[in-house]
Amino acid sequence: MSEIGTASAAKVLFTGRILAENLLPYPALKDKDRDSLGMIVEAIDQFLRPKSADFKRWDRDGAQPAEFIQGLRDLGLFGLIIPEEFGGLGLSNAGYARILAQTSRHDSSVSLTIGAHSSIGMKGILLFGTPEQKSRYLPGLASGEAIAAFCLTESGAGSDAASIRTRAEKNADGSWTLNGEKIWITNGGIADVYTVFARTASDAGKITAFIVEAGWPGVSHGHHEDKMGIRASSTTTVNFADVRVPPENVLDEEGKGFKVAMAILNNGRTGLGGGAVGGMKALLALSTAQARGRRQFGHAIADYDLVKDKIAQMTVDCFAAESVVWMVAHYIDAGFDDYSLEAAISKVFASEAMQRSAYEALQIAGGSGFMRDYPYEQVVRDSRILTIFEGTNEVLRLYIALSGLKDLGRSFAELKNALDDIFNHPIKGFGVLGDYAERRLTQATGIGRDRIAALVPAALGEASAVYEKYTLELAKTADFVLRRHGKAIADRQFDLRRIADIAIDLFVGLCVLSRAASLAAEPAAGAQAVSIANIFAAQAKRRMAAAIRRITRNEDDAVRGLADHVLDKGGYGWDVL
Numbered sequence: 001m002s003e004i005g006t007a008s009a010a011k012v013l014f015t016g017r018i019l020a021e022n023l024l025p026y027p028a029l030k031d032k033d034r035d036s037l038g039m040i041v042e043a044i045d046q047f048l049r050p051k052s053a054d055f056k057r058w059d060r061d062g063a064q065p066a067e068f069i070q071g072l073r074d075l076g077l078f079g080l081i082i083p084e085e086f087g088g089l090g091l092s093n094a095g096y097a098r099i100l101a102q103t104s105r106h107d108s109s110v111s112l113t114i115g116a117h118s119s120i121g122m123k124g125i126l127l128f129g130t131p132e133q134k135s136r137y138l139p140g141l142a143s144g145e146a147i148a149a150f151c152l153t154e155s156g157a158g159s160d161a162a163s164i165r166t167r168a169e170k171n172a173d174g175s176w177t178l179n180g181e182k183i184w185i186t187n188g189g190i191a192d193v194y195t196v197f198a199r200t201a202s203d204a205g206k207i208t209a210f211i212v213e214a215g216w217p218g219v220s221h222g223h224h225e226d227k228m229g230i231r232a233s234s235t236t237t238v239n240f241a242d243v244r245v246p247p248e249n250v251l252d253e254e255g256k257g258f259k260v261a262m263a264i265l266n267n268g269r270t271g272l273g274g275g276a277v278g279g280m281k282a283l284l285a286l287s288t289a290q291a292r293g294r295r296q297f298g299h300a301i302a303d304y305d306l307v308k309d310k311i312a313q314m315t316v317d318c319f320a321a322e323s324v325v326w327m328v329a330h331y332i333d334a335g336f337d338d339y340s341l342e343a344a345i346s347k348v349f350a351s352e353a354m355q356r357s358a359y360e361a362l363q364i365a366g367g368s369g370f371m372r373d374y375p376y377e378q379v380v381r382d383s384r385i386l387t388i389f390e391g392t393n394e395v396l397r398l399y400i401a402l403s404g405l406k407d408l409g410r411s412f413a414e415l416k417n418a419l420d421d422i423f424n425h426p427i428k429g430f431g432v433l434g435d436y437a438e439r440r441l442t443q444a445t446g447i448g449r450d451r452i453a454a455l456v457p458a459a460l461g462e463a464s465a466v467y468e469k470y471t472l473e474l475a476k477t478a479d480f481v482l483r484r485h486g487k488a489i490a491d492r493q494f495d496l497r498r499i500a501d502i503a504i505d506l507f508v509g510l511c512v513l514s515r516a517a518s519l520a521a522e523p524a525a526g527a528q529a530v531s532i533a534n535i536f537a538a539q540a541k542r543r544m545a546a547a548i549r550r551i552t553r554n555e556d557d558a559v560r561g562l563a564d565h566v567l568d569k570g571g572y573g574w575d576v577l
């Protein structure tokens with residue numbers, strides 16, 4: 001990938017352009033990663049494969065025993081992304097995501113314990129730590145002697161993370177006094193180091209990130225939450241009562257905590273995505289065995305089209321999730337500054353693909369799928385969290401659409417300030433959109449010049465044409481909704497969701513196209529990779545066409561009105577009595 005390709009490919013789609021240099025050729029794993037990954041994957045399988053009965057028991061009991069966590073330490077699984085100089089394995093994001101894919105093939109709670117530590121718990125120290133903070137904490141975090149957790153959520157602050165109430169007051173000696181309670185903290189009960197976000201009074205109530213040690217006076221955690229899924233993973237409240245935090249434990253700058261939190265979450269999304277891909281691969285192995293082994297009406301159920309459809313769709317979903325997750329991991333590894341939109345897209349797509357696969361795998365297993373002797377019900381329960389944590393998929397869809405629209409406006413230099421104002425101060429900024437309405441976006445940007453069909457094998461020509469056409473359609477649609485709703489676009493959630501869905505299909509589809517192009521010539525399954533890309537493009541085209549049509553032809557007002565009615569009534573008001 002060229003250096004000029006460090007702009008956000010997903011944001012550029014909103015201007016009607018495909019940034020081919022950011023998408024083609026599909027990036028390969030680094031040789032260094034490939035060598036060490038093979039060995040780690042082998043070691044993980046050897047350690048986790050014999051424990052399938054234990055995982056079931058720990059799911060029921062709701063905890064991982066200390067000896068097992070020690071085993072994870074011994075395998076080096078807490079130091080995956082920590083540089084070698086601090087005792088870690090120094091894997092790239094792409095390598096790390098591949099490890100979480102492997103652990104997730106065995107058990108989701110294992111991935112959570114490792115993932116919450118690396119993806120979010122200690123990521124802040126890695127991204128923002130001072131040399132002193134790194135040398136103090138990273139060696140222990142790499143060996144797993146210290147386990148990390150990320151403490152943002154509170155009872156009143158979930159999706160609206162900026163509304164946290166945990167407070168840190170600055171003392172005369174420069175230290176801080178921390179008070180508050182965080183809820184649902186993964187690794188809360190086993191962590192030694194917490195990344196904690198608190199409101200700091202000193203600078204108009206802004207948020208600051210702190211590194212807090214579990215052993216300090218005033219730090220405690222609640223009981224292990226009794227959860228629906230990922231039950232063996234530790235989830236607890238974490239409480240801070242007059243905790244003295246030394247000045248050197250501020251992470252990044254005072255008042256910059258929200259930026260730190262968002263950077264950690266963006267950077268960590270490939271861990272969740274990698275885990276989802278591993279889960280889907282495990283399901284495909286189970287489902288193919290089940291479909292071939294189970295006979296009904298004189299045939300293996302695998303002979304029936306309605307079962308084949310599920311297997312094929314699970315494969316398309318898995319390949320697509322894998323393609324987008326590793327593309328984003330490579331963006332991060334290549335040092336792109338702006339990948340937040342792509343990371344959000346990969347999280348939304350991979351989490352929903354995993355949930356669809358879990359549902360269909362259970363359906364293929366029929367009644368057996370419902371029985372606890374089989375693994376499916378646990379996978380359904382375990383994967384349910386994926387669309388909720390690390391940003392709900394609803395909020396991430398709003399983010400995808402709004403940041404794409406914001407960036408579209410930014411591509412017009414003269415509108416930059418006005419659009420900033422619209423999104424930051426809606427009232428002040430309004431009015432300038434009048435000028436914007438005069439412009440034809442399609443003329444101003446010269447969109448429509450990008451041809452990717454020429455860059456991929458001929459068998460992918462039709463799929464390329466879908467993305468070329470619908471990238472233009474996204475720009476036109478974005479232009480249309482901005483002109484139609486002006487500042488009110490931020491509240492038009494039905495349209496924002498449609499726009500996000502188009503952006504998701506386009507970006508994921510382009511990643512699939514790129515990967516299929518790079519695999520097309522492989523004798524083993526190249527033709528099938530091309531087939532997956534063509535299936536995805538055909539399905540995406542239908543979804544995108546429907547989303548665009550529904551921008552102008554929809555029943556949004558009726559839907560909103562009905563919801564208001566039911567909300568007013570406090571439930572469903574009809575009965576046949």
Ligand SMILES: Cc1cc2nc3c(=O)[nH]c(=O)nc-3n(C[C@H](O)[C@H](O)[C@H](O)COP(=O)(O)OP(=O)(O)OC[C@H]3O[C@@H](n4cnc5c(N)ncnc54)[C@H](O)[C@@H]3O)c2cc1C
Pocket residue numbers: 116149150151152153157158159160183184185186187227235385388389390391392393394395398
């Ligand atoms: C098992 C588990 C582990 C977790 N681990 C951690 C952790 O390690 N660290 C941590 O800090 N947090 C953690 N969390 C918290 C998690 O990140 C939050 O649950 C999540 O951010 C959503 O917040 P909420 O649950 O309060 O839902 P809410 O924000 O109350 O959302 C409820 C519903 O409303 C929707 N919604 C909210 N706002 C809007 C809007 N503006 N427009 C449209 N829809 C909206 C949401 O999409 C959702 O469907 C964990 C949670 C769980 C369940």
